[in-house]
Amino acid sequence: MLNYNNQDNWPNNFGQQQSPINLISHNANFHQINIPFKITKPYNFVTEKDDQTTIKLLGNGSAIIFNRPFQFIQTHFHFPSEHLINGTTFPFEIHLVHQNEIGQTVVISLMVSLGDSNSNIQSVIDNFIEKSAKSIKINQLDWIPDNPTGYHYLGSLTTPPLTEGIEWVIIDNPKLTISMKQLNWFETHFKPNNRNIQSLNHRQVHLYSN
Amino acid sequence: MLNYNNQDNWPNNFGQQQSPINLISHNANFHQINIPFKITKPYNFVTEKDDQTTIKLLGNGSAIIFNRPFQFIQTHFHFPSEHLINGTTFPFEIHLVHQNEIGQTVVISLMVSLGDSNSNIQSVIDNFIEKSAKSIKINQLDWIPDNPTGYHYLGSLTTPPLTEGIEWVIIDNPKLTISMKQLNWFETHFKPNNRNIQSLNHRQVHLYSN
Numbered sequence: 491m492l493n494y495n496n497q498d499n500w501p502n503n504f505g506q507q508q509s510p511i512n513l514i515s516h517n518a519n520f521h522q523i524n525i526p527f528k529i530t531k532p533y534n535f536v537t538e539k540d541d542q543t544t545i546k547l548l549g550n551g552s553a554i555i556f557n558r559p560f561q562f563i564q565t566h567f568h569f570p571s572e573h574l575i576n577g578t579t580f581p582f583e584i585h586l587v588h589q590n591e592i593g594q595t596v597v598i599s600l601m602v603s604l605g606d607s608n609s610n611i612q613s614v615i616d617n618f619i620e621k622s623a624k625s626i627k628i629n630q631l632d633w634i635p636d637n638p639t640g641y642h643y644l645g646s647l648t649t650p651p652l653t654e655g656i657e658w659v660i661i662d663n664p665k666l667t668i669s670m671k672q673l674n675w676f677e678t679h680f681k682p683n684n685r686n687i688q689s690l691n692h693r694q695v696h697l698y699s700n
Numbered sequence: 701m702l703n704y705n706n707q708d709n710w711p712n713n714f715g716q717q718q719s720p721i722n723l724i725s726h727n728a729n730f731h732q733i734n735i736p737f738k739i740t741k742p743y744n745f746v747t748e749k750d751d752q753t754t755i756k757l758l759g760n761g762s763a764i765i766f767n768r769p770f771q772f773i774q775t776h777f778h779f780p781s782e783h784l785i786n787g788t789t790f791p792f793e794i795h796l797v798h799q800n801e802i803g804q805t806v807v808i809s810l811m812v813s814l815g816d817s818n819s820n821i822q823s824v825i826d827n828f829i830e831k832s833a834k835s836i837k838i839n840q841l842d843w844i845p846d847n848p849t850g851y852h853y854l855g856s857l858t859t860p861p862l863t864e865g866i867e868w869v870i871i872d873n874p875k876l877t878i879s880m881k882q883l884n885w886f887e888t889h890f891k892p893n894n895r896n897i898q899s900l901n902h903r904q905v906h907l908y909s910n
Contacts, residue, residue: 519801593903642802654864693802
């Protein structure tokens with residue numbers, strides 16, 4: 491199992507474009523439009539998996555992201571957040587992984603604040619506890635804002651093989667909250683699974699907000 | 701200097717998505733449209749460099765490639781070709797390297813056949829011999845077909861650090877030829893600089909042709 495207390499010994503032959511990073515708004519290249527991200531076939535969450543360090547939901551669906559079509563593949567959860575925004579860690583981060591026809595990967599990341607209980611995350615928890623085969627009911631429209639704003643940069647997978655060339659879209663305006671009770675459930679069943687912040691190096695981060 | 705006779709000892713910690721590859725039309729996923737590639741600001745070739753293994757021309761210009769804006773950065777030459785099409789090696793291959801705002805790379809590759817002398821390549825040769833500071837006159841419209849057709853896949857740089865996540869567009873219908881005399885000039889001044897063919901592994905190649 492991946493040891494988050496021993497990250498220096500993770501296999502990593504890559505270099506200069508790793509994730510996660512600390513996203514700093516005043517250093518970002520600003521674009522006065524929202525993130526071009528539109529779901530074209532509703533996301534469907536089919537199978538729930540115990541991924542040892544987190545829960546992973548395999549699914550399907552499609553979207554147009556920065557003018558190119560992508561398939562939704564899977565979602566999984568990190569706590570606390572892997573990305574930081576202006577130095578702030580969020581309690582929870584949702585990764586929605588997409589691929590296009592030549593295998594390029596875009597991860598849409600949703601930052602989750604502490605607050606009210608999240609009914610979709612509660613469905614994930616209940617389904618995990620019951621190990622039921624019933625499908626997971628998540629309304630992805632509850633997760634993704636109508637007019638997403640946030641960050642765009644080129645990075646890597648945050649778990650080995652830490653492959654680079656991964657396109658990241660970090661949505662910073664979700665309506666999403668998670669309750670302390672739900673967070674506690676994750677912390678009881680899994681260990682914290684956030685990779686350390688990596689150096690930006692020569693990368694340019696872009697901020698989209700209308 | 702990079703030794704093309706000792707490629708097994710090139711540093712390469714990457715794995716499954718390397719370039720070049722042999723592009724096989726009947727195994728490709730076919731799309732009955734031309735490659736979506738449109739130059740939006742004419743390519744300008746500013747500086748010519750002796751890159752030890754080839755000639756590199758730094759430049760500028762811009763294009764829309766698969767619906768996303770890219771800047772043209774540089775072009776350089778390989779002989780014989782690095783990519784194969786249906787097992788066929790071409791005598792010469794031109795790489796036009798592009799980057800977008802987050803640093804994603806697309807290489808547009810032009811396969812060149814043996815035939816008449818190419819006046820643009822002759823300008824490159826003459827300028828190299830004279831080591832003149834005068835700007836290199838290349839009409840990129842002579843190079844890029846109006847209705848480009850060819851292959852699209854995800855690979856790597858073909859020289860160390862052999863970085864993966866590089867998007868390749870191999871145009872298979874250029875009007876481009878190079879003469880035996882011009883090829884001989886390259887072979888006299890440089891050694892053959894084609895990287896060996898790499899395994900396709902689980903990648904899907906896409907073929908665009910209307």
